[in-house]
Amino acid sequence: MTTTPEGGEWVAICPLQRLADQTIVCVRFEAIDLLLVRHGDRIFACERACPHEQADLSWGRVADGRLFCPRHLASFDLQNGDVSVGWPSRSLRRYPVRTKDGQIWVDAAAVKSAAA
Template sequence: MEKTWIKVCETLDVQADAAFACEVEGRMIAVYQVDERHFATENVCPHAYALLSDGWLEGIEIECPLHGARFDITTGAVLEGPAECAVKTYPVRIEGDEVQCLL
């Protein structure tokens, strides 16, 4: 199945240094803006069902609000447990006022 660029939100929806939650094609996605760059991850912590968009973003690290697992939003890598699996990331591009992800 070929991946395509899909609009996930508007650039105005995403505030600097915060997470924005959206659902696109049945996928729960968190979009972030850090230093004028946009990033996207799945929005559900792989350790336990918690929305990362309800957590805390510091730089490029998002902390899960449930058990404090931390992830790098640029790579999805686990930075601190209890999570043992990375969070899925999505390539992002800006087209006009749209934030698009490669899904």
């Protein structure tokens, strides 16, 4: 884990190469299940369970900048987590992510505070 001057406790969670051939990768940080999602050249980190019915979003798909739930087809904006219109659900939790030295890093403090 690395603490940076701009804040956060960054932890390397996955080699960047794992997302070379996959769009969605499941990872675990301190018993918290997360997804890493590649859309174009960007990588996003978010919670794995759908906030609506707890479906496993790793079985979903990504299109047009949105992550689609495999159970009810609601979708979540990867930029801000907003749910598609008409679904009574909170936004998808997203976490700060960066790439460095061939690794994908997430802000561990943000993940832990969201899980609390």
